[in-house]
Structures are given as C-alpha cells and as structure tokens.
Amino acid sequence: xxxxxxxxxxxxxxxxxxxxxxxxxxxxxxxxxxxxxxxxxxxxxxxxxxxxxxxxxxxxxxxxxxxxxxxxxxxxxxxxxxxxxxxxxxxxxxxxxxxxxxxxxxxxxxxxxxxxxxxxxxxxxxxxxxxxxxxxxxxxxxxxxxxxxxxxxxxxxxxxxxxxxxxxxxxxx
Numbered sequence: 001x002x003x004x005x006x007x008x009x010x011x012x013x014x015x016x017x018x019x020x021x022x023x024x025x026x027x028x029x030x031x032x033x034x035x036x037x038x039x040x041x042x043x044x045x046x047x048x049x050x051x052x053x054x055x056x057x058x059x060x061x062x063x064x065x066x067x068x069x070x071x072x073x074x075x076x077x078x079x080x081x082x083x084x085x086x087x088x089x090x091x092x093x094x095x096x097x098x099x100x101x102x103x104x105x106x107x108x109x110x111x112x113x114x115x116x117x118x119x120x121x122x123x124x125x126x127x128x129x130x131x132x133x134x135x136x137x138x139x140x141x142x143x144x145x146x147x148x149x150x151x152x153x154x155x156x157x158x159x160x161x162x163x164x165x166x167x168x169x170x171x172x173x
Contacts, residue, residue: 002059008134015041016062018166020027024073027063034073039065082166085143087116089136092153093160096132104134107156111149113140146170 007048020037023044027033042061045051068076079089094100101118117137125133140146146163151169153161162169 013045013050015045015048015050018079019050020044022075023047023082024068024076025084028073028077033063034068035063036065036068036072036083037076037157039063050158067162071101079166081139085146085165085167086141087137087166088137088146088170089164090138090148090150090153090166091135091162092157093127094134094157096130101134104136104153107152108136108138108149111145111152112141112148113145113158121137 012145017037020040021041024035024037026047027035027040027043036081040063043063046054048060052096078087092104105115115136115138119135121133121134121135125131127133138149140149147170150161150163153163
C-alpha cells in the first residue's frame with residue numbers, strides 16, 4: 001500500500017482548522033463561493049503560507065465540495081474574522097451610573113467599530129459598587145483598526161481596559 005501511494009503522493013501538508021476557517025471566509029468574501037472545509041483546504045494552505053515554494057506563481061486550487069450547513073458557515077465566518085483580528089474581545093471597567101454604557105458605545109462607534117455582544121458583570125470584579133465590568137465582542141477592520149480602538153479606550157479607561165484576540169492579550173503582540 002505504501003509503495004502505491006509513494007508513486008502518486010509527493011507531499012502531505014498539514015493545515016490548521018483556523019486556517020481552514022480563514023480559507024472558507026476568503027472564498028466567501030472574495031469569490032462569493034461556498035465550500036466545505038475539505039473543499040477549501042488548498043486555498044487555506046496557500047493563504048497560511050504552508051507552500052512558500054509557490055509564492056508568486058500562478059496556482060489553481062480545486063474547490064471540491066460545498067457540503068456545509070449554514071450553522072457551520074456561520075462558525076467559520078466568526079472564526080475566520082477572529083483569526084484575521086477583525087473580531088476581538090475587550091473588557092472595560094466603566095461607571096455603573098446612567099450613561100456609562102452609552103459613553104463606551106459612543107467611543108467604540110466613533111472609531112467605526114461595531115459591538116457584536118456586550119455583557120456586564122457587577123458582582124465579581126474587584127472594584128467599588130459604582131462600577132461594572134463590561135465585556136464586549138467587537139468587529140473591526142483588522143489589526144490596525146483594533147489598535148486604534150485600543151488606544152481610544154485606553155486613553156479613557158487606562159489600565160481598567162484590556163483587549164484580547166484569538167491569539168491572546170493584545171499587549172503581547
């Protein structure tokens with residue numbers, strides 16, 4: 001069996017699940033093509049830089065399958081956005097008085113970012129009773145935009161604001 005495959009298989013390249021999600025996202029965004037993970041694997045390997053010997057060359061990738069349900073497409077889009085630093089999380093300790101959330105929302109909106117999810121934690125943070133820990137998932141245009149949002153919120157909230165990407169805390173970048 002090994003000799004059969006060694007004659008027709010020249011190279012095996014591992015591709016991470018997160019890279020496959022980015023491949024599916026890129027095909028959706030740029031080519032308007034819906035494909036399953038296995039169908040997007042070639043594009044995913046190229047985008048991840050797993051085939052540096054093909055850089056700068058014209059390459060054809062076979063998109064071999066579209067058997068993916070809408071729930072999985074949604075997950076791949078979210079994961080791809082997170083890997084792209086276009087979907088990020090941050091936590092900010094804000095005033096728990098009227099206008100606290102409105103101020104945070106205005107600061108986010110003024111940068112052009114969009115809040116996708118927001119939750120508030122009053123009891124379990126280590127501060128006074130007049131603040132709340134606001135946890136936000138936001139959509140940005142990418143890393144530069146995320147850094148811009150980080151700078152704006154750090155200017156207002158200082159050390160009481162922390163940013164996270166799928167890769168870890170933003171400060172470690």
